[in-house]
Amino acid sequence: MSVHGLTLGDILREHRRSRPRVTASVDGGVRLTYARLDDRVNRLAAVLAAAGVSAGDRVLYLGRNSVHLQEGLLAAAKLGAVFVPGNRRQSADETAFVLDDLAPAAVLWQRGHDAGEDRAAADARAAAGAPGRWLDGGGPGYERLLDAADPGDPGRPVDGAAPAVGLYTAAFDGRPACALLSHDALIAHSAAISLVRRIGPGFTFLNSGPLFHVGTLMFHLAAFQAGGTNVFLPAFDAAEAARLIEAERVHQMFGFGPMLTAVAEANRGPGGAPRHDLSSLASVAHSPEWDAQVSVGTDPWNASGMGGYGQTQVGGMLTFLALAPDGAGGAGRPSPFVQVRILGPDGAEVAPGATGEIAVRGRTVFSGYHRRPGLDARAFAGGWYRTGDLGRREDDGTLAFIGPRLHMIKSGNENIYPAEVERALKEHPGVADAAVIGVPDPVWTQSVLAVVSRTPGGTATERELIEHVATVIASYKKPRRVVFTDTVPRAGAAPDYAALDAAHGGGGYPGEERRGT
Amino acid sequence: MSVHGLTLGDILREHRRSRPRVTASVDGGVRLTYARLDDRVNRLAAVLAAAGVSAGDRVLYLGRNSVHLQEGLLAAAKLGAVFVPGNRRQSADETAFVLDDLAPAAVLWQRGHDAGEDRAAADARAAAGAPGRWLDGGGPGYERLLDAADPGDPGRPVDGAAPAVGLYTAAFDGRPACALLSHDALIAHSAAISLVRRIGPGFTFLNSGPLFHVGTLMFHLAAFQAGGTNVFLPAFDAAEAARLIEAERVHQMFGFGPMLTAVAEANRGPGGAPRHDLSSLASVAHSPEWDAQVSVGTDPWNASGMGGYGQTQVGGMLTFLALAPDGAGGAGRPSPFVQVRILGPDGAEVAPGATGEIAVRGRTVFSGYHRRPGLDARAFAGGWYRTGDLGRREDDGTLAFIGPRLHMIKSGNENIYPAEVERALKEHPGVADAAVIGVPDPVWTQSVLAVVSRTPGGTATERELIEHVATVIASYKKPRRVVFTDTVPRAGAAPDYAALDAAHGGGGYPGEERRGT
Structure with missing residues (x-):
């Protein structure tokens, strides 16, 4: 073990010594100091080790946001295993895929935490012969397992370059892939957002978004690394969020626009006065009602949010x-x-x-x-x-x-990126939505075709839009043709290029051969 | 080269791209953007490579605080070599020891930058057959070397675990040892003080202490890592420090008590009004005059200084x-x-x-x-x-x-190791045995007291021994007082420092005042 090594387990080891009385985690009625969190993590590590989890193995968590997720992550970290927080919104088919792809050595499973997942888990266990040991991930059985286990530190040597967390993403080929993040990477990332967001001792974070998504997980880890406090919401609940912000003096939460609106509305008390004091919360500006209650900073680290x-x-x-x-x-x-x-x-x-x-x-x-x-x-x-x-x-x-990058268009030896042309089209007041594809061209390899939905009452013509684009970006990037439609098909946030290609004769992309890799 | 690697050279490579117009360095009339600094570092790296410097070699710098020190550090870093900023207050004997111990592949030497060192360098070159290639470290010859060199990036692969900087310290056995700090360690340390001191973009640091000492060097490196501005003082000058704080809107400087007092005094204009506006400077509270001019914060990160x-x-x-x-x-x-x-x-x-x-x-x-x-x-x-x-x-x-654990003395922010002073004393023919302790000093924290037993028939006087020590090691390490005794008390092989402290009023060792807390 190098004298320079540092793992997530090491950070917890130091916190139990440097911050024995500091509150690490708040989850409903449960409040854990760092000393107590480390005890419980050691016990869970012993449980996982007894279930056969070794360095490099995967531990899958199927459950809600909870201190048990944090315990699972840190226990896996102390064993050199990879903790994968499963997406609780996924379908039974997706869960079955993850179980097969991941082949976890252990599954921490909260029975009944989600109807779809329950079904998925049951189906998967039946279909796959129950890969891994399925353990109670947070119920009374979980507490019994911990009570019976040794609170001593497992003390296994773990390399900081080893993966600590896996997150499913990147469904380039139609199925998500599990991106592996090492202790080193997570510690460096926490340092980076702590620098930018001024996260330090005493920092309290409300885990208000899903922890299977990096957007919430990255703040969770930064708060942990700083020796701060993580407050858990099992799932997003605007009224409970408002209550917790006041009760725990929360500094930051995970929230985008509609979530902030929901909290502001839920916090509207009789006569319009706020129910809870949200002034501890640093936030970007959002709405007059929201801004009046929280601390909207003017420093770049605050005002720019997570831009x-x-x-x-x-x-x-x-x-x-x-x-x-x-x-x-x-x-x-x-x-x-x-x-x-x-x-x-x-x-x-x-x-x-x-x-x-x-x-x-x-x-x-x-x-x-x-x-x-x-x-x-x-x-x-x-x-x-x-x-x-x-x-x-x-x-x-x-x-x-x-x-x-995918779906780059090649025309006359020039690279044309649909996103760039789409942004130019959407700057036109008559355009509600737009997507751009390449269609094969015998002379220019490809030419640019735009599929556009107009704003209500909009009258923009094909010629007008083509000329508009040429004033905003390089002329060679302008569409040769514009097709009008009621709705531009979308696959998530991005245009559904496959559907657009199929409907409008798209093809011949230079990067196309990479789609399948 | 690992995709996860990061070196000091890599940080400069990113800065030249992300901050091409940001001022990296100010040194007298010289102002360098990050783009220009990187060009000059590339040129110096080419000069050093041509002089035979390879990965793992040492590059010794003998000169003042200067942008040339920064250039040397970064050029060595890009070659995977170790940059050692020499202590310019050291004696000829000490320089000769360093040259022998370090066996540098190249020496960046500022002719005449210090009388003692000039002499030392000349002596050493004569005695040691001029180890390494001696290059002009900052004069017109330096600029000619750079002008003739290739500004292209050397692009050599460098491991982040390789040492980047060496600093002489730890004279536990009577001679200082060169502590090697890797890219990884320096980058992590910069992140740590940047987190604690809220060092970010736009940060401007006045290099007002010696860069061969970690106390100044660590802020220098943090300012560099943040993409901030380093302002150099060739050697401490209170009036020039005050001028630069205003002119460059300096955020932090290296300074302990007597330095801050000197700046406050030098900034006292006609009628007592301050000559320069020091309000950009974040500082610990020091004196009413000082506190009224600078920004004495109440946040822990500021008010606690570098505690x-x-x-x-x-x-x-x-x-x-x-x-x-x-x-x-x-x-x-x-x-x-x-x-x-x-x-x-x-x-x-x-x-x-x-x-x-x-x-x-x-x-x-x-x-x-x-x-x-x-x-x-x-x-x-x-x-x-x-x-x-x-x-x-x-x-x-x-x-x-x-x-x-051993008995280090702290005087005017310098570490003085008794063993080093004792060795110097015992080199005098009239000294049979010697021990050195620190006694409390109202201005310098401690001053050096020597307890000496003479050789039979020896007649060495206090003054003679003090002058002798100053010829052997840096003058600031010499005893202020010498007490003669028949026998120096010993506890095993080492002097019995507890008995010596008790008998001669020793105390005030760093940390001692905290023993009661």
């Missing part, structure tokens, strides 16, 4: 708007622990102002996907992690995020 | 008072990237409340001493780095620093 660009595969955030609040690029500047390069199709760095694929090296980069050598080969080609996203370095050095 | 416990061998600071401002232990809590254990003589952890040796594992720990396997074996026994200092874990988990 920037990120991905599960880099631990969460790669760039932060707060590091360049007045920069030309909307994604700000990189985390202090990474290097970013914008690469052309040949893998060479492109000049400022040119669009290319965002590539990264550094501490927070993931360790590859679980059992997906094909995806890994593409992701790490050339010694850099290729994000699969397009960006641009502005003249002042700041970064702009353009959009996903 | 805590540290050592060159852990990159600077190991614990921070700002992480536990109300804690029972005066040294606060550890950096987020280390674990601390208090070990008994048997190497086992002692209980809270008991005193033992402070031991550490984690990212900021040094990589051992240059060519001192004996010291390394003791330092890293049992998989932890033993600091050689005594501490205690209080009931609330915070740490108290008790004092050196």
Whole structure:
């Protein structure tokens, strides 16, 4: 074991010594100090070890946001195992896929935590011969297991470069892949967001989003690393969130627009006065009602919120708007622990102002996907992690995020990125939504076709929109044709390019051969 | 090269892209952006490579605080070499020892930067057959070398675990040893002080203390890592410091009590009004005159200053008072990237409340001493780095620093190792035995008192011995007083420092005032 090593287990070991009386976790009626959390984590590690979990094994958690998720993560970390918080919104089929793909040595399962998942778990156990040991993940059986276990530290040597957490993402080929994040990467990422968001001792975070998603998990881990307090909401509940913000003097929560609106509404008491004091909460500006109750900072670290660009595969955030609040690029500047390069199709760095694929090296980069050598080969080609996203370095050095690389259009030897053309189209007042595809062209390889839905009463013509795009971005990127439609089909947040290609004769993309890897 | 790697050279590579127009360095009339700094570093790396510097080689810098020191550090870093900023206050004998011990591949030498060192360098070159290539370290010859060199990045692969900086310290056995700090350790340490001191973009640091000392160097590196601005003072000059604070809107400087008093006095204009606006400077409270001019914060990160416990061998600071401002232990809590254990003589952890040796594992720990396997074996026994200092874990988990296990003296912020002074005294033919203690000093914390037994028939006077010591080692290490005795009391092989302290009014050793807490 190197004298320079540091793992998530080591951080907990230090916290139990440096912060024995500090509150680590609040979950309903349960309050744990760091000393008590470490005792329980040691006991759970003993339970998992007895169930056969060794270094490199996966531990799957099927349950709600809970201190038991934190205990599971840290117990797996002390054994050198990989903790995978399962997506509780996934279907039975998806759960069956995850069980098969992950082959977990143990499953921490909260019976009845979700109807769909219950069914999924039951189906999967039947179908797959119950891979791994299924253990009670939070009920009375869980407490009995812990009570019977040894509270001594397992003391196993764990390499900081070993994966500690796996998160399913990146369904490039139609099935999600499990991105593996090492202790080193998670610790560096926590340091980065702690620097940018000024997370320090006494910090209290409300785990109000799902912990199987990096957006909440990254703050959870940063609060833990800082020796702060994690407050858990089993699932999002606006009224309970408001109560907890006051009761625990919460500093930050995970929340995007509709969640903040819901909390403000739930906190509206008789006569309109707020039920709970939310003033401890640092937040971006959102609405007059919200802003009047919380602390809307004017410092970049606060006012810019989590602006920037990120991905599960880099631990969460790669760039932060707060590091360049007045920069030309909307994604700000990189985390202090990474290097970013914008690469052309040949893998060479492109000049400022040119669009290319965002590539990264550094501490927070993931360790590859679980059992997906094909995806890994593409992701790490050339010694850099290729994000699969397009960006641009502005003249002042700041970064702009353009959009996903897949579906790049090649026309007359020029690269045209649909996201860029779509953004230009949507700047026109008559356009409600837009998607851009490439259609085969005998002369130019491909030409650009736009599929557009108009705003109600909108009368924009094909010619008008083509001319508009040519005034906003380089003329060669403008559509040759515009097709109007009532609704642009979407697959999640992105246009459903496969459906659009099928409906409008798209094809001939240069990156197409990479879709299958 | 791992996709997770990050070196000081990589940070500069990213800065030149993310911050091409940000001012990296200000040194007299020279102002460098990060783009220009990287160009010059690349050129210097080419010069050093042509001089034969390879990975693992040492580059010794003999000169003042200067942007050339920063350039040398980063150029060595890009080659995987170790940069050693020489102590410019050291004697000719000490420089000769360093040249012999270090066997540098290249020496960056500022001719005439210091009378003693000039002499030392000349002596050493004559005596040692000029080890390494001696290059102009900052004069017109330096600029000519750079102008003729290639500004392309050397692009050599460098392992983050390789040493990047060497600092002479720890003269436990009478001669200082060169502590080697890796890229990884320095980057983690910069992250730690940046977290605690809220160092971020736009941060401007006045390099007002010597950069061969970790106290200034650690802020220099943190400012660099944050993409901030380093302003150099060639040597401390109170009036120039005041001018630069206003001109560059300096946020922090290196300064202890007497330095702050000197700046306040130098800034006293006609009629007592301040000459320069010092309000940009964050500082601990010091004196009514000082406090009225600077920004004395009330937040722990500011008000507690650099309170805590540290050592060159852990990159600077190991614990921070700002992480536990109300804690029972005066040294606060550890950096987020280390674990601390208090070990008994048997190497086992002692209980809270008991005193033992402070031991550490984690990212900021040094990589051992240059060519001192004996010291390394003791330092890293049992998989932890033993600091050689005594501490205690209080009931609330915070740490108290008790004092050196050996008997280090602190005078004007310099560490003086009794063994070093004792060796110098015993080199005098009239001295049979000698021991050195610290006695409390109202201005300098401590001053050096020597207890000496003469050789039979010896007639050496106090003045003669003080002058002798000043010719052998740095003048600030010489005794202020010499007391003659028949026999120097010994406890085993070492002087009986407790008896000497009791007999001669010794005390005020660092941390002593905290023994009662």
